[in-house]
Structure formats: structure tokens, C-alpha cells
Amino acid sequence: MKKIFKLGIICVLLSVLLFGLLKIQTALFEANNTPPPVHTRQNNNLTDWNLILVNQHHPIPNDYHVELINLSNGQQVDTRIYPSLQQMFDDARTQGVYPVVLSGYRTENEQMQIMQTQIEFHEAEGNSKAEAIKLAKAWVAIPGTSEHQLGLAVDIEADNINSTNEQVYEWLKQNAHEYGFILRYPMDKIDITGINYEPWHYRYVGIDTAQEIYSQGICLEEYLSMHLSQ
Numbered sequence: 001m002k003k004i005f006k007l008g009i010i011c012v013l014l015s016v017l018l019f020g021l022l023k024i025q026t027a028l029f030e031a032n033n034t035p036p037p038v039h040t041r042q043n044n045n046l047t048d049w050n051l052i053l054v055n056q057h058h059p060i061p062n063d064y065h066v067e068l069i070n071l072s073n074g075q076q077v078d079t080r081i082y083p084s085l086q087q088m089f090d091d092a093r094t095q096g097v098y099p100v101v102l103s104g105y106r107t108e109n110e111q112m113q114i115m116q117t118q119i120e121f122h123e124a125e126g127n128s129k130a131e132a133i134k135l136a137k138a139w140v141a142i143p144g145t146s147e148h149q150l151g152l153a154v155d156i157e158a159d160n161i162n163s164t165n166e167q168v169y170e171w172l173k174q175n176a177h178e179y180g181f182i183l184r185y186p187m188d189k190i191d192i193t194g195i196n197y198e199p200w201h202y203r204y205v206g207i208d209t210a211q212e213i214y215s216q217g218i219c220l221e222e223y224l225s226m227h228l229s230q
């Protein structure tokens, strides 16, 4: 009788052990076959070329390389945004709005000269040097932190023959996201972007991102931190 009891206990222990081993194996199998969590894939997307973040806290990487294409008026942009930019301008024109690219790609030197001109302008208005620099920084990105140096941003104005700037700004505000461009410095995001409202400055981010940023009323900084924390 004792023997049978002992055998029973051994059987139960073996069963528990076997069951445990099976569980571990199943867990391992599941771990190997579970797709990566969604946020991992989104994080990878955040490193896409069109989502690079450049602002006062994120300077352009030293090894950044840009392939440029010339526009008909001599301005240049990153070749990858050209088809979308062209399509946007073509469609605007068919709707009676005539935009032009006032400023596309800029070298660090050109950005430095723009900053210098702005500082001199504010000094000439009677501001101290420190005050003039502060005022200039609200409008002009510090060299090394301008999206124009990426070739992914364009300042767009009207041709001033067939359209006014206001007409162009309004059309862009309503439509640019359909082509992958965002109003980069909205009026209500100055405290985040660090740059004053610029209705002419559009940045290419790709259609999906542009549509999300547009529909949610957020800026690029907010979009990136939202997706990073997901």
C-alpha cells in the first residue's frame, strides 16, 4: 500500500515537472513568434529621412548629406521632395493660386548671413546688440539649426502678379498636407518651436505624417514625442 502511495506521489511530481517544462517551451515558442511591439516599428520609422528633427535643440548632424535639384528660378531643394512640391504648385495654379519658392536650400554660410542681416536690422532700429540677437533668433534659425540647410523646407510666397501672399498662405494652409508638407511654425506653437509664426515656411514630412499633424493641430516636435512615447 505504501509503495503504491509513493508511486502515486512520484507520478504527480513528474506530471507537474512535465507540465512546467511544456509551459516554458510554449512561452519560448511564443516569444520567438510574437511580432515586435508596435512602438518598436514606429520608432524605426521616426528615423526616416523625412522626419529628421532640426530645431534650436537639434542641430543638423555634421555628416548630413543632401542631393539637390535646381528649380526654374535658381532655388534648390532635396531631390526627394521635388515631385511633391511640383505637384502641389501645379495643383495650386490650376485652382488660380500662383506660389513661388522664395527660399529653398541654404548653406550654413547663407544662413549665417541672413542671421547677421537680421541682427544689424534690429540694431539699426535702436536695440542693443543682445536685444537685436534675441529678436533675430525669434525669426531666423541659428546657423546649423535651420531646416533650410536640410533642403526639406521652402519659404513660399505669391508671384505677386496673379496672387497675393495672403491667397497663397491660405491655400497652403488648407492643402499642403495633401502633398506631404506642414506649416512648420504655427501661431499657437511658438513656445515649442521657438520660432515665430511663419505662414510661408513649409517643411516636407511625407503625406501620412503631414495629414496626422494637420488633423490633430500639432507641430512636428509634438508628433515626434507622441510617437516616441507610444
Ligand SMILES: [Zn+2]
Residues within 6 Å of the ligand: 148, 153, 154, 155, 200, 201, 202
Ligand atoms: Zn523658412
